[in-house]
Amino acid sequence: MAKAKATMFFCKECGYESAKWMGQCPGCREWNTFVEAPAQKAGTSGGRFKSAGVLGGGAVSGRFPASGGLRPKKLSEIETSCEERTSTGMEELDRVLGGGLVSGSLVLVGGDPGIGKSTLLLQVCRNLSGDGHRVLYISGEESLSQIKLRADRLGEFSGELTFLCETGLDLISEVIVGEKPETVVIDSIQTMYREDAGSAPGSVGQVRESTQILLRLAKEHNITIFLVGHVTKEGTMAGPRMLEHMVDTVLYFEGERNVPYRILRGVKNRFGSTNEIGVFEMRGNGLSEVANPSEYMLSGKPEGASGSVTACSMEGTRPVLLEIQALVCRTNFGMPRRTAAGTDYNRVNLLLAVMEKRAGIHLSDCDVYVNIAGGIRVNEPSLDLGIVLALASSHRDTPVDDRMMVFGEVGLSGEVRAVSMAEKRVQEAAKLGYTICVLPQVCLSRIADPPRGIRLVGVKNVGEAMDLIGR
Ligand code: TYD
Ligand code: MG
Numbered sequence: 001m002a003k004a005k006a007t008m009f010f011c012k013e014c015g016y017e018s019a020k021w022m023g024q025c026p027g028c029r030e031w032n033t034f035v036e037a038p039a040q041k042a043g044t045s046g047g048r049f050k051s052a053g054v055l056g057g058g059a060v061s062g063r064f065p066a067s068g069g070l071r072p073k074k075l076s077e078i079e080t081s082c083e084e085r086t087s088t089g090m091e092e093l094d095r096v097l098g099g100g101l102v103s104g105s106l107v108l109v110g111g112d113p114g115i116g117k118s119t120l121l122l123q124v125c126r127n128l129s130g131d132g133h134r135v136l137y138i139s140g141e142e143s144l145s146q147i148k149l150r151a152d153r154l155g156e157f158s159g160e161l162t163f164l165c166e167t168g169l170d171l172i173s174e175v176i177v178g179e180k181p182e183t184v185v186i187d188s189i190q191t192m193y194r195e196d197a198g199s200a201p202g203s204v205g206q207v208r209e210s211t212q213i214l215l216r217l218a219k220e221h222n223i224t225i226f227l228v229g230h231v232t233k234e235g236t237m238a239g240p241r242m243l244e245h246m247v248d249t250v251l252y253f254e255g256e257r258n259v260p261y262r263i264l265r266g267v268k269n270r271f272g273s274t275n276e277i278g279v280f281e282m283r284g285n286g287l288s289e290v291a292n293p294s295e296y297m298l299s300g301k302p303e304g305a306s307g308s309v310t311a312c313s314m315e316g317t318r319p320v321l322l323e324i325q326a327l328v329c330r331t332n333f334g335m336p337r338r339t340a341a342g343t344d345y346n347r348v349n350l351l352l353a354v355m356e357k358r359a360g361i362h363l364s365d366c367d368v369y370v371n372i373a374g375g376i377r378v379n380e381p382s383l384d385l386g387i388v389l390a391l392a393s394s395h396r397d398t399p400v401d402d403r404m405m406v407f408g409e410v411g412l413s414g415e416v417r418a419v420s421m422a423e424k425r426v427q428e429a430a431k432l433g434y435t436i437c438v439l440p441q442v443c444l445s446r447i448a449d450p451p452r453g454i455r456l457v458g459v460k461n462v463g464e465a466m467d468l469i470g471r
Helices: 048-063 091-097 117-130 143-153 168-178 205-221 241-246 293-297 347-358 379-398 422-431 441-448 462-467
Strands: 010-011 035-037 106-111 135-139 161-165 183-187 224-230 248-254 259-268 277-283 285-289 308-315 318-330 336-342 366-372 404-406 436-440 455-459
Touching: 035 224, 091 248, 091 259, 091 277, 106 205, 106 241, 117 135, 117 143, 117 161, 117 183, 117 224, 117 285, 161 168, 168 205, 205 224, 205 241, 241 404, 277 347, 277 366, 293 318, 293 404, 308 379, 308 422, 318 379, 318 422, 318 462, 336 347, 336 455, 347 462, 366 379, 379 404, 379 462, 422 436, 422 441, 436 441, 441 455, 455 462
Parallel strands: 106 224, 106 248, 135 161, 135 183, 183 224, 308 404, 336 366, 404 436, 436 455
Antiparallel strands: 010 035, 248 259, 259 277, 277 285, 308 318, 318 366
């Protein structure tokens, strides 16, 4: 009797599988994301929809050998092995990874095209091979000579680092199993291709299948694999969120292409916290680490200029001081213009309304421009007070004290509300030589040990804060 061919569907966003098509995915609640999976060929072992089982069996039993059949274990019976960490030679990257690379892990590095993913990973390869590790870099996007040109910009290479230009995953698997490198870079996962999967490279099915094969290789042979993933216009990884479920660690490389400042952010990490960021600067000879982001962000701050205020945002657990710039000038004709670069436009409008209503500053006939210097994006409420003071300072054309740092959330009644990690922010300001810190009154009691040399000024509302910059 012929078996009925089961057609399968899966959600291209989250990978949810179902025997029938559905308008809304029960997994991620997105609409119209179900696509039909290509029919499985007879004889392909461990097809796509059994793959969870393959992984469950292969990957997990490799780590916890099941002796004498399957037997669940008590917590007390489980031995924890302290994962061995390998340094990538870049402290900023090690920190985001949670203290270095865990062998056998699959790390996805996503980001816009041209942001520096290939450069970052080539530098990692260089450091690892320099430390005596065997590294294989597989590119599906660039030719060997293009890679060489990039490598020439980065400086000297040594050790066992080999390159391969290939997109066929069957061949790649063979090479990896044959060469047994410790670390492999796949640049990029969207170019990888497996004939059996039946769809075009870069399609959801191919990306999923390729990642699964690489995941198996990583776990079975204890190889650390970096995957480069492209990001679509909407800002998600092309091919898309299901990739994030499959890998151990997801890092995003962010920044504006024409600004050298780059942030590496952990979005998911099975081996560490996702609170950490790494900061880099793109230079002529590759990426260099920025150990002190505050100094970097403030490097071009003008002295004695009105409309410029130093504020503090938290990037993970790290305080970063930055400069808020505001420009307020009379509208010449028609509707006043409002722009916000690097921060939320609606938030700026809200703060303008609060200033008008609660502090009696009339800006309705003024053009208002707000900018966070340095090309980074920050959407933290703790910047509110800084934005308000920058606006007031520009409106009155009175500079704010250059040694003053400001943070605090502003509420709709004009009150200045508490923000988290006040002590860390104050310490960072003191470290960089600031002598006055304007902060929410309620935060004062939370600062147990105020650093020396900095005066803390608590404010309850925007009016009090504005009085500090004079009229
Ligand atoms: P790349 O690593 O190719 O980006 P991705 O792999 O994310 O697409 O980086 C490309 C950009 O970086 C390119 O615009 C040139 C610039 N770049 C430098 O500024 N300095 C360098 O040393 C290198 C290698 C690249
Ligand atoms: Mg690239």
